[in-house]
Amino acid sequence: MTTSTRNRYEHKHQAAIRAAASVFAENGYHGSSTRDIAERLGIKQGSLYYYFRSKEDALSEVCLYGVQDYAERMQSIAASDQPFRAKLTATVTSHLTKYREKNEALRVYNAERLYLPASKREKLYELGSGYRQQLEKIFSDAAESGELRRSIDCHFAAQAVIGLCNAWGELIVRDPDLDLAEVIEKCVDLLLNGFSKTNG
Amino acid sequence: MTTSTRNRYEHKHQAAIRAAASVFAENGYHGSSTRDIAERLGIKQGSLYYYFRSKEDALSEVCLYGVQDYAERMQSIAASDQPFRAKLTATVTSHLTKYREKNEALRVYNAERLYLPASKREKLYELGSGYRQQLEKIFSDAAESGELRRSIDCHFAAQAVIGLCNAWGELIVRDPDLDLAEVIEKCVDLLLNGFSKTNG
DNA sequence: CCTTTTTTCTATAGATCTATAGATTTCGCT
DNA sequence: AGCGAAATCTATAGATCTATAGAAAAAAGG
Numbered sequence: 001m002t003t004s005t006r007n008r009y010e011h012k013h014q015a016a017i018r019a020a021a022s023v024f025a026e027n028g029y030h031g032s033s034t035r036d037i038a039e040r041l042g043i044k045q046g047s048l049y050y051y052f053r054s055k056e057d058a059l060s061e062v063c064l065y066g067v068q069d070y071a072e073r074m075q076s077i078a079a080s081d082q083p084f085r086a087k088l089t090a091t092v093t094s095h096l097t098k099y100r101e102k103n104e105a106l107r108v109y110n111a112e113r114l115y116l117p118a119s120k121r122e123k124l125y126e127l128g129s130g131y132r133q134q135l136e137k138i139f140s141d142a143a144e145s146g147e148l149r150r151s152i153d154c155h156f157a158a159q160a161v162i163g164l165c166n167a168w169g170e171l172i173v174r175d176p177d178l179d180l181a182e183v184i185e186k187c188v189d190l191l192l193n194g195f196s197k198t199n200g
Numbered sequence: 201m202t203t204s205t206r207n208r209y210e211h212k213h214q215a216a217i218r219a220a221a222s223v224f225a226e227n228g229y230h231g232s233s234t235r236d237i238a239e240r241l242g243i244k245q246g247s248l249y250y251y252f253r254s255k256e257d258a259l260s261e262v263c264l265y266g267v268q269d270y271a272e273r274m275q276s277i278a279a280s281d282q283p284f285r286a287k288l289t290a291t292v293t294s295h296l297t298k299y300r301e302k303n304e305a306l307r308v309y310n311a312e313r314l315y316l317p318a319s320k321r322e323k324l325y326e327l328g329s330g331y332r333q334q335l336e337k338i339f340s341d342a343a344e345s346g347e348l349r350r351s352i353d354c355h356f357a358a359q360a361v362i363g364l365c366n367a368w369g370e371l372i373v374r375d376p377d378l379d380l381a382e383v384i385e386k387c388v389d390l391l392l393n394g395f396s397k398t399n400g
Numbered sequence: 401c402c403t404t405t406t407t408t409c410t411a412t413a414g415a416t417c418t419a420t421a422g423a424t425t426t427c428g429c430t
Numbered sequence: 431a432g433c434g435a436a437a438t439c440t441a442t443a444g445a446t447c448t449a450t451a452g453a454a455a456a457a458a459g460g
Contacts, residue, residue, distance in 0.1 A: 002458075005406070012407090030230035031315065033447060047408050049449065111311070115231065139395070149397050156386050157395055163367020164360060171359060186356050194394035195339070195357055197349045202428070205436070212437090233417060247438050249419065 016041055016051040017065050017105070020058045025104035029059050029112040060120045063113045064127075066105030070098060071127045078134040084142035085192065091135065092165055092187050099169030100180050107173070110166055132158050161191060216241055216251040217265050217305070220258045225304035229259050229312040260320045263313045264327075266305030270298060271327045278334040284342035285392065291335065292365055292387050299369030300380050307373070310366055332358050361391060 019041040023032045034055055035045040052058040077090045098106055113124055135158040142148040164187055172178050219241040223232045234255055235245040252258040277290045298306055313324055335358040342348040364387055372378050 002405095005458075008457095009406085028228060028230055028315070030228055034449085035447080043407090044409055045448090046410075046450080050407065055448070115228070147397065148395055152395055153386060156383075157390075159367070159371060160364060160387075160390055163371075164364055167359070167363025167367060171363075183356075186353060187360075190357075190360055190394060191390070192394045192396040194390060194392045195348050195352055196392040197347065202435095205428075208427090209436080234419085235417080243437090244439055245418090246420080246440075250437065255418070 013051050016048070017058070017061050020052075021062045021066065021105040021108055024059065024062060024108045024112060029108075029115050034058075056116065056120065059108070059112060060116055060124075062105050063109040063116070063124050066103065066107070066109035067124060067127045067131070070094075070103075070106055071131045074131045074134045078138055084138065084145075084147040085188075087138050087142075088161075088191060089184070089188050091138070091161065092191075093184050095162075095165035096169055096172060096180060096184055096187070099172050102173065107170075132162065135161060164191070213251050216248070217258075217261050220252075221262045221266065221305040221308055224259065224262060224308045224312060229308075229315050234258075256316065256320065259308070259312060260316055260324075262305050263309040263316070263324050266303065266307070266309035267324060267327045267331070270294075270303075270306055271331045274331045274334045278338055284338065284345075284347040285388075287338050287342075288361075288391060289384070289388050291338070291361065292391075293384050295362075295365035296369055296372060296380060296384055296387070299372050302373065307370075332362065335361060364391070 016037070020032075020037045023036045023040055026032075027036070033045075034048050037058065038045045038048040041048070048058075052061070073094045074091065077087055077094065080087065080090075082090070109124070109128075113121060116124070136154040139148065139152060139154040139157045143150050143152050143154070168183055168187060172180065172183065216237070220232075220237045223236045223240055226232075227236070233245075234248050237258065238245045238248040241248070248258075252261070273294045274291065277287055277294065280287065280290075282290070309324070309328075313321060316324070332355075336354040339348065339352060339354040339357045343350050343352050343354070368383055368387060372380065372383065
């Protein structure tokens with residue numbers, strides 16, 4: 001197998017993953033057929049199996065693709081030398097921007113990964129868990145350096161950030177008129193100061 | 201048709217809705233078969249159609265059942281004469297307690313309602329929208345009475361509360377060891393004060 | 401241009417799913 | 431007990447879906 005052959009294969013393989021992501025995001029994993037995916041890719045149903053061993057494998061690859069650069073992005077934010085507020089803003093911005101860019105794979109990861117058997121979820125769990133731990137570390141570092149109160153529950157905080165971003169991400173996808181920058185600012189403000197009067 | 205006959209029918213109809221909710225919550229709408237639902241109810245697949253006109257109608261009824269008392273509960277919280285903080289706490293408590301009680305129908309409403317055709321979603325939209333508006337009013341009243349800053353975006357706030365509760369609700373379902381009261385307290389604290397140092 | 405490899409297509413086996421029709425059982429009531 | 435109504439069952443039509451096998455087309459490479 002020549003290099004150009006492998007490149008060509010990988011290129012279309014990626015296109016197949018994106019097609020699957022798009023279809024899964026629209027109809028859910030169980031609501032999508034391999035025919036739907038193949039059609040979006042412009043090939044016939046049977047030919048799809050040249051790129052995926054099974055429909056389940058397609059889901060697995062979509063989820064992996066969705067969570068991967070997401071986790072990498074968090075890695076670089078966590079490693080960066082910025083004050084807490086900037087890191088938090090970067091996290092929210094990264095998360096919501098991905099949704100605005102219609103990162104369908106990330107949505108699929110969030111909504112459909114539980115339909116995978118445990119064995120195919122291991123790697124996903126690792127990545128997602130890594131993401132959360134990086135976020136927790138951002139919080140614990142900030143608590144230690146005095147930027148946040150010490151009593152903070154970093155696990156709760158990280159899950160809350162992720163949950164809030166996912167929720168607003170979905171709203172952003174459904175309403176293209178929403179002003180992304182505004183939502184980001186409000187999310188960060190909520191996470192820092194809450195709604196109460198004594199702040200901001 | 202006698203009264204007891206109708207009662208009996210309605211009773212089992214409700215049981216059918218709960219069975220469907222349970223199955224849909226576990227496998228998703230498209231991942232569930234009418235056979236699965238019937239089995240959980242202890243009848244044969246074909247007999248299920250004595251209680252539902254179609255699988256889609258079953259989903260519709262599950263969603264309605266899920267969001268209904270939820271919306272009613274919010275109605276009574278919004279109408280009550282309590283300070284803002286108490287109303288917020290009641291809202292979060294109501295929401296998360298429903299999840300802890302394994303209100304599968306509410307989870308199905310959240311996750312699967314978009315698979316219904318628009319016509320069957322109207323009533324659901326009305327109820328969900330009513331819920332949100334009540335919540336928005338709680339915020340705008342509090343802003344007016346000075347309990348919150350005036351600049352607050354009530355729509356953002358309401359969506360954030362709902363999103364946060366849904367996210368933590370799912371985590372609560374998946375981890376039965378989580379301390380409900382603790383999560384409620386932390387959610388309310390986040391919504392009021394954020395994570396920043398200057399508060400609490 | 402001809403051979404080999406890669407890619408796609410067609411056709412289909414085998415499973416499963418929804419919804420319906422008609423038979424059968426169970427129940428309510430007198 | 432026995433009649434009418436309600437509830438459930440069996441069986442099946444008709445559609446669809448996944449995955450595979452083998453033929454055909456397209457591309458690569460000398």
